Amino acid sequence: MQNQIPAVQKSSITAxxxxxxxxxxxxSLKELGQYVATCMPKYVQMAQITDNN
Structure with a gap:
């Protein structure tokens, strides 16, 4: 007897x-970046937020 592998079902959800x-x-992240940049200007030259943050 062979092992039966169940068929993969496709989902109709396309979110x-x-x-x-x-x-x-x-x-909030922007304000935090500005705060850190003002507190530590020697170490932080630029604070930057990516598109998805």
Whole structure:
């Protein structure tokens, strides 16, 4: 007797896997970057946020 492998079922859901933008989190990260840059100007020349943060 051979092992039966179950068939792979395709899902009908086609939702994108892109993370939603969160403006409050983005503003918080921006303020944190500015704060760190002002506290440690010798070590931080530029604070930068990527597109999905």
């Amino acid at each position: 994108p896997t892109v993370k939603k933008e969160n403006p409050e989190l983005r503003m």
